Amino acid sequence: MQRSQKHQRGFTLIELLIAITLMAVLAGMSWRGLDGMSRTRESTQTRINQMAVVQTVLAQWQADLDAMQAAPKVNEAGVLWDGRVLRITRRASSSQADGADAGLWVVGWTQRNGQWLRWQSPALTTNSQLQRAWGQAERWGQNPSTDDLAFETTLLPLDQWQLSYFRGNAWSNPLSSAGASEAGNAATANTSNTTTPDAIRLLLELPASSGLTGRLTLDWVRPNFSNTKT
Secondary structure, eight states: OOOOOOOOOOOOHHHHHHHHHHHHHHHHHHHHHHHHHHHHHHHHHHHHHHHHHHHHHHHHHHHHOOOTTOBTTTTTEEEEEOEEEEEEEEEOOSOOOHHHHHHHOEEEEEEEETEEEEEOOOBOOOOOHHHHHHHHHHHHHHOOOOHHTEEEEEEEEEEEEEEEEEEEEEEEOTSSSSSSSHHHHHHHHHHTTTSSEEEEEEEEEOOOOGGEEEEEEEEETTTTTTOOOO
16 A cells, blocks of 8 residues: 655745734734724823812812801901912811810911912801901012911813802902992992802813813802892
8 A cells, every 4th residue: 555645835935924924913902902002091090180170179169168157357248359368267077176166267278370369267266366366368469477377279171260249139259339330329339348248250270280271260159149120
């Protein structure tokens, strides 16, 4: 019997080089795709984090206004805007260890060097403490000292901010007479700093680094406000 011999033929050098080249091209394309996906994920996560910061800051803004409380002989309206810093007297949210009244905080909001900043005093329980902190918050907004900066928190990048008050059924500049131009009542102007606004409109100009580029408007309405005028 004659045994048939089977000859096995291997790959040639050229075929191996072609196969290696194809695998290298496919590996390169896969790497570029994975790298692009990774960069997109990082960019998306960064934007999500930036937006979370903006939302947290605005929630703090709302909380300060919701807890606003007038302080006789210090801040009868509960809030005061002097064109540079917004000062608020508000209820302290942290209770005393012995269960006593938590007192009040003096809070300030301002813009400095392209950043939106917030200032908060310790809990205050006497008029003298309130008066001292009220003046300190004003100084912090104008020319802060080292001690003033110790109570400061940097919030987020900010190009510009603007406030409007709703009084007398109309929006007006907080520094103008409260409703005097609309109602023609001079007596209203005398109470512009002693009556709490019915609403406060906040307008922010945000840079790209904040995560939300452009203009952002937020309206706060006094909880017990009821507009019955037409």
